[in-house]
Amino acid sequence: MKKLATLTVLAVASAASFAQSSVTLFGVADATVQFGRGSASNNSGLGSGGNASSRIGFRGVEDLGGGLKAGFWLESGFNLDDGTGSSNLSGGDYNNQFNSGYSAGSGLRFARRATVSLMGDSWGEFRLGRDFSLQYLNASAYDPFGDNGVGSTLLTNTRMGLGGPVATRVGNSATYFTPNFGGFYGAVQAYRGEQPAGTNHSNGNGYGARIGYKNGPLDVGLSYAKTDYAADAADYRVGDIKDWGLGASYDFGMASVMAAYRKQEVNNAAFGDPEGTGYIVGAKVPVGAGEIRASWSRFETEFTGVDAKADKFALGYVHNLSKRTAVYTTFAYVKNKGGAGVALNGATLTSANDNSKGLDIGLRHVF
């Protein structure tokens, strides 16, 4: 019944014959049954990406000779529960801006990553387009849950935190990655906010840097970034943001342990220059075909008259059915203080400082 045919790739251009190349199609389909418990309401339903974000992508590398390569990477997130495109617009926003350009139920777009690169064996990679911010990479790399699902680290929670729209990804970016020097790696990044001409033209502009050392069981990373926003007297999160990150992990074999720190400072005099501070300590323990994951993370937001703090405890188990397919479950508990109101998996709280619980049970398939 099935007649199969090889999918072939043909490069197109006016009048040229092209060198052979390969394009890689890749993705993740991850569905999770979610339960959330809060003081005002509980919730249950189907979610997407409890273990790894559902996505589909296309990428390729061309060898230009002489140690030079060119590459592209196009990756779209989607919600496996209803098939719509996922926002992947940093903090729900578009082109490094607050409150713009995305609505739920929307279509697929390459908002996880859209880049073109030149790479040199000796000098590293120069990448243009939309990509992870370096500050996000350093905040998520030391989370045993990889910033996915109900157990994800509070260090990337932009609603309570101060991260602003560039917390996760940046559009209009140029990034240079060094090659690996005996374990040392580094990157610098600049990005533009794409505001029209006017008084806030530089909103969303910024730059970042990350350096680290990864060798054998040890991985240490340090990041710094600064993004410009005209201060908003009505929103404590809006103003020039500085972002520091430091993290480390060590793989003891029987367990991998990790810890990270993040600090954000917002230049907004109306709120006494808010500060956000996050910590995480976590571990991953291989158990037969599976892995136990656990973490504690905290995020504290301080500005005039406010010192809000949330603590999250998360415990999970991933059972690998193959290298590509796993069933998993994660339980998380959040303790809110000082006006914090983090709730999990769609549950709602009667008032701030109430606590919340969440549970994911899911199936993740990588292709």
Place this chain on the structure above:
Amino acid sequence: MKKLATLTVLAVASAASFAQSSVTLFGVADATVQFGRGSASNNSGLGSGGNASSRIGFRGVEDLGGGLKAGFWLESGFNLDDGTGSSNLSGGDYNNQFNSGYSAGSGLRFARRATVSLMGDSWGEFRLGRDFSLQYLNASAYDPFGDNGVGSTLLTNTRMGLGGPVATRVGNSATYFTPNFGGFYGAVQAYRGEQPAGTNHSNGNGYGARIGYKNGPLDVGLSYAKTDYAADAADYRVGDIKDWGLGASYDFGMASVMAAYRKQEVNNAAFGDPEGTGYIVGAKVPVGAGEIRASWSRFETEFTGVDAKADKFALGYVHNLSKRTAVYTTFAYVKNKGGAGVALNGATLTSANDNSKGLDIGLRHVF
């Protein structure tokens, strides 16, 4: 001029090597020249999917060993006439809700199907995500036109019918399909409406079941489903909906004949608990490289003071140029009574009870 290269598939994940697998790219490109005739206006233009819905998709299956498999399926509809994404949001709606979340001219999304599955040779398939509702499958399976184009069955017409947004597909669903037991097949399905916390939190929640027998020339199917909506005193379609379906087909070789029945009951006291009832009788007759298709279908909607009824007569011919490519034409005629106002292919009616005619002439290519 053309240098071809094999498209390769690489599974991505942190630090794992993956087993070999194949991803299937598939789709349909179907364009039809449409003519509609009504009492108020006629219409002509180019449409999409007169024989099979235009779509593009990606799917794959991984053998996990021991009779276990994992699979994914991502499928997006589109309008071949202008390249936009097609809604595929049940009845024009989003996540099993009335009146939400889609606008014309929108982008591609995996709204035809987005699922991840675990499958066992001995126990069947467990599937999570967005997929056909079981009640729809039973209503469309016994239409000689496969619910496509101007000849499609009235049993799935949600504007006149009572089916509500879950008539075609359900988001946030979990479905279990039994294996085939000597011709017997069955499935049960549960779905969630994804409403925020509040009085209508359960709007769009529901469940369904389907059992059938398919062996040799005979195929019989039976379905039942119930979906929750808070009754709306301004819309007779909105309220808890019960949906029954029964259909059968028999292939005599020189012709395949089929018939189906559908019944919907809405719990809405303001309208005296509306009821919808549909019937179809159809046939497919192979003729050389082609096939003649014919059907009569009726849908009757009854509520306080209203007994509206539409009858559709459809006749078509599909000429296969290959197994994948066909040219086709379909003519349909709708007779409205009791306040029904079904019009075909964009034509409009001066008033209810007027009749309408439609013609499709198209080209369908499967890839």
Place this chain on the structure above:
Amino acid sequence: MKKLATLTVLAVASAASFAQSSVTLFGVADATVQFGRGSASNNSGLGSGGNASSRIGFRGVEDLGGGLKAGFWLESGFNLDDGTGSSNLSGGDYNNQFNSGYSAGSGLRFARRATVSLMGDSWGEFRLGRDFSLQYLNASAYDPFGDNGVGSTLLTNTRMGLGGPVATRVGNSATYFTPNFGGFYGAVQAYRGEQPAGTNHSNGNGYGARIGYKNGPLDVGLSYAKTDYAADAADYRVGDIKDWGLGASYDFGMASVMAAYRKQEVNNAAFGDPEGTGYIVGAKVPVGAGEIRASWSRFETEFTGVDAKADKFALGYVHNLSKRTAVYTTFAYVKNKGGAGVALNGATLTSANDNSKGLDIGLRHVF
């Protein structure tokens, strides 16, 4: 670490086995650092498609035997700077209409091209769907910059020009292409505007034709098109539009030179029946692994009391790193007169008749 697997293509349909076929995945990833200089404001940022429009597509051809073929082509544009789908809706509009249906930040859609075709070795190609308009093909074919980036020809500038939404692409179209007769080629096209019934039902309907001769170094093309719009007393561009084009190029080996002419007439009595006239003269000069490109183009818009004219001078260099990958730069200067206000790369002008400069520096990769 990488285990590769062949991507396989499976045609889907009810109960049929399909002939072998191939699907081609293709695209362009092109990012450009843009600088714009104007009298009111300057701009800098990252853009997409300075050398070739960023896109991804799927296409295939099936041999039906007897000299007959079927084919499909689905192509979506995107913005590499932020991963969103690009409009590709002629002049920012949808289905040949003014001012409808697209917003920035939107999803991917096959709005560059979505077609299904029947092709005969002896009689040519019949194509249905969304595609380039023939009038656009003739206007862009004789631009050394291929209507991409800051140097693109003014003959396709619909904001200053009169081209209206069908300037670039048409939805709901049927096109017939002749085979090549000893260098002679031709095409005729009809399209529908997809307006609902009513007084402006025919808005966006039209037809076009193109004939040409291409043999050895010489390419000459001639086009004519007419599109219907009900005249709008508030917008000089809106009214029935006639569009003539003539262009020619000759490749002398050491240089290829080209020139084109475009004329548009709008039937809008409130503005004295506006006219637009465009000219371009350009050249491409191969230099080692690269190519120098230069052009002068003009567009003049005349209606009651207005005679606006813009002249653009563009100079660029493309350096090919391979047949698929290039770095490039383009400089352009626009001189506005008589009320014209064309500005480049996001710069803004204090008032009409001010001039603007723009610079692109980019990387283009074809896959």
